[in-house]
Amino acid sequence: MSSGVAESNRPALDTAVRRIMAGAVADGEIDLSIGEPDQALPDILVETAVRSLRTGRTGYTPKLGLPELRELVADDVATSTGHRPATDDVVITVGGTGAVAVALAAASSPATGIVVPDPAWPNYRILATRLGIPVHSYPQGGSGAGFADLARIEDGLRAGARLVVVNSPANPTGAVASGDALRSLVDLVRRHDAYLLSDEAYESIVYAGGRAPSPLSHGPDVTFCARTFSKTYSMTGLRVGALISPPRFRGDVAALHGTVAGCAPITAQVTAMEALRSLSGRGSELAAIYRERHRSAVDVLGPWAPSATTDELGGFYLWLDVRSTGHTSDEVCDALRARGVVVSSGRVYSGMDVFVRLALTAPDARLGQALRTIRAELDRLAAGPPPLDDPLYSQPKIAGTAP
CATH class of the missing domain: 3.40.640.10 (Type I PLP-dependent aspartate aminotransferase-like (Major domain))
Known part of the structure; x- marks a missing residue:
């Protein structure tokens, strides 16, 4: 991260973004990489859009x-x-x-x-x-x-x-x-x-x-x-x-x-x-849904979950610190994908290559399955021998993330 000096063009960021854009999700994979709500467009909005088209407002x-x-x-x-x-x-x-x-x-x-x-x-x-x-x-x-x-x-x-x-x-x-x-x-x-x-x-x-x-x-x-x-x-x-x-x-x-x-x-x-x-109450409805999903995710992920309490937060993401696996963000993403779960590499969002982002935007049953898979895979990676003199362990932590 910069301390007041302008940063470079961040070629690593470009590489990470291209990697995501090139990676189509295969049938059977659970995609937690995209910030797109899984709730359908409300019926009243579908009807409004169709009526607009049919009346020639184009x-x-x-x-x-x-x-x-x-x-x-x-x-x-x-x-x-x-x-x-x-x-x-x-x-x-x-x-x-x-x-x-x-x-x-x-x-x-x-x-x-x-x-x-x-x-x-x-x-x-x-x-x-x-x-x-x-x-x-x-x-x-x-x-x-x-x-x-x-x-x-x-x-x-x-x-x-x-x-x-x-x-x-x-x-x-x-x-x-x-x-x-x-x-x-x-x-x-x-x-x-x-x-x-x-x-x-x-x-x-x-x-x-x-x-x-x-x-x-x-x-x-x-x-x-x-x-x-x-x-x-x-x-x-x-x-x-x-x-x-x-x-x-x-x-x-x-x-x-x-x-x-x-x-x-x-x-x-x-x-x-x-x-x-x-739909003035729509935001409150979604907040209730994602609050419960966040709480469930924290329960499943255990030590891998961020330390901030659910009620402090908003949106629909989890930002996981995975440095104690001994692997980079991309390596963790690859390992999870091999188990059928797609998440975003932290390199897309940060200069620190020790995080992954999950979007809590899958139906509850599939989200629960994905979270259990993530927990098991992170535990497995962490149990392996860490690389010697790994610079990941010297990188600073983001406030509110897990150790």
Whole structure:
């Protein structure tokens, strides 16, 4: 990880991502590698999408999105954060991925840089690197006040970065930032004339209930907020999200989004409107499902489970420290795949090659089978003779992970 000095292009990350993209899941394998809810698209949303198509709503929308949807997004943001953005500051994007990409391109450049957590969703780093934007990193902490290492973030800002990425609940650790932690982040970026990009893909899936705190509550003037309908509403393939931006970026964001995407698909936008109108409790329903799955996983995995308690977390991932097996992330993934379980290599998310990520996104019976297989295989690997002088054992731990 970086301590304020811009990182290299991370060829190891590129290799790890290509490895995942090339690996089709075979029949009979249990896939815990993809962050896609296993719950079906709700019937009311299926009916809405079909009705939209049948009535001929298949053309372009305004570049910034349907006005009704932008209003509904602004209302939902007000409900969850206490801040209602102006509709002019809400853009409907092609998924949360599109929202993140537009914000990153609008607020950073090769002359400045970004600061990202480690571990983290790899797209922040990949996109910045491809655009020639320097990347600095900070250790992703556990839930609560220690969520972000302010000193390390400030190192990146002093080195010239002007955008700090925060993701709560975090992918892959599940950590949830406290309001105080986010207020401190807002204060920090203001002191450095910088901005926050808050990736809130999982903000409604919080095991303790409610919705995750957002920096929009404390600094709407310095916060880009990326949201998506993919996770909460099982709309991953419909590709619709939203970006809420500081007012001074209206022109840049509109131009970037309009140039790259034109507009988000109209069927997805119409379906998203129905989701916001009719399924306000959907996040709580999913949170209850994944909370119980997380608790069950912790019971099955035993010493391999993260040390953070279930109610501290959110999202639907488990981030396992597997260094005591004596094997690298890829080696553990290969061993598990040989037993019929597909998980993600930690190299995709982190500079530390000692983790694997599980998505708790399989039906309960298959998930239980996969977890028992993982426990047995990790125990088997750990029982073997560890390699001598293995550098894995000298790498620092992520807060909230198992020993």
